[in-house]
Amino acid sequence: MTTLPEDKAVPVAEGLFTWPDRGVEWGSSPLGQAEPDRGVEGGSSPLGQAEPDRGVEGGSSPLGQAEPDRPCLIGSTCTACGTTTFPAQGSCPRCTGTDLRTGPLAQTGRLWSWTIQGFEPKPPYAADGPFTPYGVGYVELSTEDGTGTVLVESRLTEADPARLEIGAPMRLTFISLRRDASGAKVMTFAFEPAGAVAQIGGAA
Numbered sequence: 281m282t283t284l285p286e287d288k289a290v291p292v293a294e295g296l297f298t299w300p301d302r303g304v305e306w307g308s309s310p311l312g313q314a315e316p317d318r319g320v321e322g323g324s325s326p327l328g329q330a331e332p333d334r335g336v337e338g339g340s341s342p343l344g345q346a347e348p349d350r351p352c353l354i355g356s357t358c359t360a361c362g363t364t365t366f367p368a369q370g371s372c373p374r375c376t377g378t379d380l381r382t383g384p385l386a387q388t389g390r391l392w393s394w395t396i397q398g399f400e401p402k403p404p405y406a407a408d409g410p411f412t413p414y415g416v417g418y419v420e421l422s423t424e425d426g427t428g429t430v431l432v433e434s435r436l437t438e439a440d441p442a443r444l445e446i447g448a449p450m451r452l453t454f455i456s457l458r459r460d461a462s463g464a465k466v467m468t469f470a471f472e473p474a475g476a477v478a479q480i481g482g483a484a
């Protein structure tokens with residue numbers, strides 16, 4: 281028999297964000313290009329991620345070197361018009377181009393708009409325990425290589441209106457929504473106020 285570790289966690293959906301034990305098993309999906317460990321700041325060329333034929337066959341999981349506790353959201357950027365979308369898509373919503381480059385989004389951004397979810401949403405919303413209000417917002421993120429920005433709709437860890445401010449820096453985090461049938465925590469992304477964080481807005 282198997283005993284599930286207390287902290288066993290699984291992503292709520294595939295392809296939204298990188299996950300330590302997920303490796304690259306996205307097949308021919310464009311998501312296969314996501315290489316969160318490329319760490320743009322150190323790399324020679326941020327464009328190294330733009331490999332349409334996926335340069336990931338090189339053995340070990342590209343996730344292996346990623347900060348295990350800091351997964352990234354995965355977006356896609358149209359090579360024709362530069363539109364970035366999240367979640368990653370196979371075709372561009374603006375120009376219908378199909379040459380999209382998939383890659384990690386920055387882990388910090390700015391709060392663009394927000395509200396408080398004050399009542400329990402209809403299914404498929406599911407959570408354990410009694411409903412508690414939570415924040416929902418749009419966070420403006422840039423791609424890690426700074427070539428695009430996208431508004432990401434997300435849960436917020438903060439539900440106190442007094443502590444949410446448009447334009448405030450936000451940082452990606454992950455929260456447990458519920459336990460699945462096996463007892464694993466079902467994780468989704470969320471954003472938390474980042475306080476004074478320097479690297480907002482992308483490029484620098």
Ligand SMILES: [Zn+2]
Pocket residue numbers: 358359360361362363372373374375376377
């Ligand atoms: Zn486009």
